[in-house]
Amino acid sequence: MKASKKLAPFASFSIYTLLWLVLGFSFLLALRTGAVHISFHQIITYLLQFSGLRTSNSADSINSELFLEIRLPRVLLCAVVGAALAVSGALMQALFRNPIVEPGLVGTSSGAALGAATIFVLGTQFKFLMNTLIGSFILPLAAFCGGLAATLVVYKLSAIRGRVTVATMILIGVAMNALAAGGTGFLSLIARDPQARSITFWSLGTFSGADWSSFYIVATATGISIFAALYFAKGLNALLLGEAEAQALGINTERLKTSIIIINTLMVAIATSFVGVISFVGLVVPHILRILRGSDNRYLIMGSALLGANLLLMADAVARTIIAPGEMPIGILTAMVGAPVFIFILIKQAKSGLGGGFYA
Amino acid sequence: MLELDNIYYSAGEKEILNGISAHFMPGHFSIIIGPNGSGKSTLLKIASGELNPKKGEVRYDNQKISPAKLHETAKIRAILAQQSELNFPLTVAEIVGMGRYPHYKSKPSKKDIEIISNALKELGLSTFKDRNYLTLSGGEKQRVHYGRVLAQLWHKETDRIRYLLLDEPVSFLDLNYQHEFLNRSKQLAKKGDVVVAVLHDISLAALYADSIFVLQNGKLIAEGSPVDIITTDLIFDLYGVSCIIVKTPGNKLSITVPDNQ
Numbered sequence: 001m002k003a004s005k006k007l008a009p010f011a012s013f014s015i016y017t018l019l020w021l022v023l024g025f026s027f028l029l030a031l032r033t034g035a036v037h038i039s040f041h042q043i044i045t046y047l048l049q050f051s052g053l054r055t056s057n058s059a060d061s062i063n064s065e066l067f068l069e070i071r072l073p074r075v076l077l078c079a080v081v082g083a084a085l086a087v088s089g090a091l092m093q094a095l096f097r098n099p100i101v102e103p104g105l106v107g108t109s110s111g112a113a114l115g116a117a118t119i120f121v122l123g124t125q126f127k128f129l130m131n132t133l134i135g136s137f138i139l140p141l142a143a144f145c146g147g148l149a150a151t152l153v154v155y156k157l158s159a160i161r162g163r164v165t166v167a168t169m170i171l172i173g174v175a176m177n178a179l180a181a182g183g184t185g186f187l188s189l190i191a192r193d194p195q196a197r198s199i200t201f202w203s204l205g206t207f208s209g210a211d212w213s214s215f216y217i218v219a220t221a222t223g224i225s226i227f228a229a230l231y232f233a234k235g236l237n238a239l240l241l242g243e244a245e246a247q248a249l250g251i252n253t254e255r256l257k258t259s260i261i262i263i264n265t266l267m268v269a270i271a272t273s274f275v276g277v278i279s280f281v282g283l284v285v286p287h288i289l290r291i292l293r294g295s296d297n298r299y300l301i302m303g304s305a306l307l308g309a310n311l312l313l314m315a316d317a318v319a320r321t322i323i324a325p326g327e328m329p330i331g332i333l334t335a336m337v338g339a340p341v342f343i344f345i346l347i348k349q350a351k352s353g354l355g356g357g358f359y360a
Numbered sequence: 361m362l363e364l365d366n367i368y369y370s371a372g373e374k375e376i377l378n379g380i381s382a383h384f385m386p387g388h389f390s391i392i393i394g395p396n397g398s399g400k401s402t403l404l405k406i407a408s409g410e411l412n413p414k415k416g417e418v419r420y421d422n423q424k425i426s427p428a429k430l431h432e433t434a435k436i437r438a439i440l441a442q443q444s445e446l447n448f449p450l451t452v453a454e455i456v457g458m459g460r461y462p463h464y465k466s467k468p469s470k471k472d473i474e475i476i477s478n479a480l481k482e483l484g485l486s487t488f489k490d491r492n493y494l495t496l497s498g499g500e501k502q503r504v505h506y507g508r509v510l511a512q513l514w515h516k517e518t519d520r521i522r523y524l525l526l527d528e529p530v531s532f533l534d535l536n537y538q539h540e541f542l543n544r545s546k547q548l549a550k551k552g553d554v555v556v557a558v559l560h561d562i563s564l565a566a567l568y569a570d571s572i573f574v575l576q577n578g579k580l581i582a583e584g585s586p587v588d589i590i591t592t593d594l595i596f597d598l599y600g601v602s603c604i605i606v607k608t609p610g611n612k613l614s615i616t617v618p619d620n621q
Contacts, residue, residue: 238461240446241458242445244405247430249458249462
């Protein structure tokens with residue numbers, strides 16, 4: 001046993017404040033770094049231009065355009081996706097009652113990727129449709145359907161009479177991910193070359209295709225989902241005690257579980273349809289927060305949104321500079337950092353017998 | 361009143377409960393006893409609605425339990441399970457605080473916070489209210505969950521009867537806490553509420569129960585006050601053990617098993 005038994009050395013308020021401050025910092029840092037260096041002075045000028053407070057200076061219009069049309073939406077999208085993935089991790093961990101779960105493990109991401117890849121490849125057959133307004137919603141919709149189907153299958157198969165067994169869950173998750181990856185691979189095989197390359201690059205996870213419309217769509221979906229998740233936070237806390245206990249506390253557990261799966265899929269699938277599969281963010285973020293201030297989901301959901309945004313902003317800044325002038329897909333980076341952490345948690349958990357032993 | 365009406369239950373081929381009818385009265389501390397596998401815990405799970413009987417009906421205040429009214433029910437009914445599956449770090453105060461969940465929407469009221477702190481105090485948990493639940497011993501964990509169900513039923517919300525269902529509430533506890541728990545549960549029953557517990561320990565059951573319900577092979581074979589139904593014959597019949605029963609001055613029973621095997 002550890003010397004300090006106090007679980008909450010930090011108040012959630014001070015954690016939020018810290019995370020907001022760091023978020024401002026990583027936001028500026030992310031705006032600054034990249035193939036073209038943009039100074040803080042320029043950032044402020046462009047942001048003022050953007051908000052219409054200052055007229056643009058034509059001599060600097062290339063940089064200004066690069067900043068406003070490429071870098072700013074990219075950085076914003078990155079923050080929102082980070083929040084979505086981290087909150088999804090917190091939600092899935094509460095639902096499966098296990099701290100090793102994350103959207104990449106339970107099939108949400110790979111299912112969504114398969115759904116999106118289908119549209120990438122087959123969408124060219126329906127060009128007339130894709131160019132309409134409906135077209136821009138078909139991709140996220142297909143990703144949502146794929147992600148929902150995969151998550152539901154993994155949850156239903158691994159929850160035997162409401163009790164999720166870890167081994168079954170991981171194995172079914174592995175099988176589901178392999179199946180979806182196989183499907184995505186097949187699609188890129190039958191696709192013509194430029195598409196195939198873009199599927200490969202995209203399935204590794206990347207923000208290189210970010211633009212304002214993808215930001216708006218992902219931000220809306222994520223915002224609604226986080227708001228809804230906060231509404232269910234109390235119920236999720238009760239669910240940590242077990243399903244029967246949650247019911248005894250007046251929670252309609254069936255409705256809760258269905259809502260959480262839908263909320264989770266909405267966020268993750270729509271993000272995935274634009275930026276590909278980015279794994280392990282959902283695992284690492286809630287884990288760090290739990291060490292700081294325990295598992296109350298009312299704190300964990302908000303905290304995950306903030307820390308997730310922070311973490312992914314920094315990761316993307318690294319991904320853009322580490323092999324400059326080239327760009328590394330961010331999914332590779334998160335996988336290389338996240339996988340060892342995952343193995344570490346898994347071993348700790350196995351040694352202590354129960355999932356919770358890790359935090360004791 | 362909590363009524364079980366002709367309950368049948370089976371798991372696969374195995375019949376677990378075989379036509380059980382029982383009335384648990386307000387003001388009584390009702391204790392269900394019986395050997396391992398007699399169906400005690402299953403019966404309690406059916407009473408709580410966690411399991412659905414194959415046949416028969418469960419009624420609270422003459423009404424069937426319905427999932428739609430789960431939230432309303434939680435204000436007047438608390439259940440203490442044998443073991444909790446909780447394996448996330450939460451503080452003692454957070455878990456006791458969950459008992460107030462049915463009573464507020466998003467923010468606990470002043471009254472809720474006061475009740476939580478009183479429940480912690482009453483169970484001697486105040487000093488470690490910020491401790492990580494996962495670092496506690498089995499007995500301490502049980503006290504935390506008992507604190508949670510006490511907080512849940514702290515006040516009489518309306519004039520409706522409250523219900524407390526306990527599944528093996530004292531199995532991990534030290535002697536002093538065993539008696540304290542059972543005493544507290546009995547006090548709650550005395551206020552006119554329905555308290556039903558499943559107990560392993562027949563001596564404790566005999567000491568505290570107002571009514572005892574004896575299960576054997578899924579059947580209710582005896583029911584009544586301890587002095588009326590607990591006999592050496594019954595105990596031999598249930599457990600195959602000869603024992604001596606002595607009536608103590610307070611009209612209580614003391615059961616000992618002499619070293620004669």
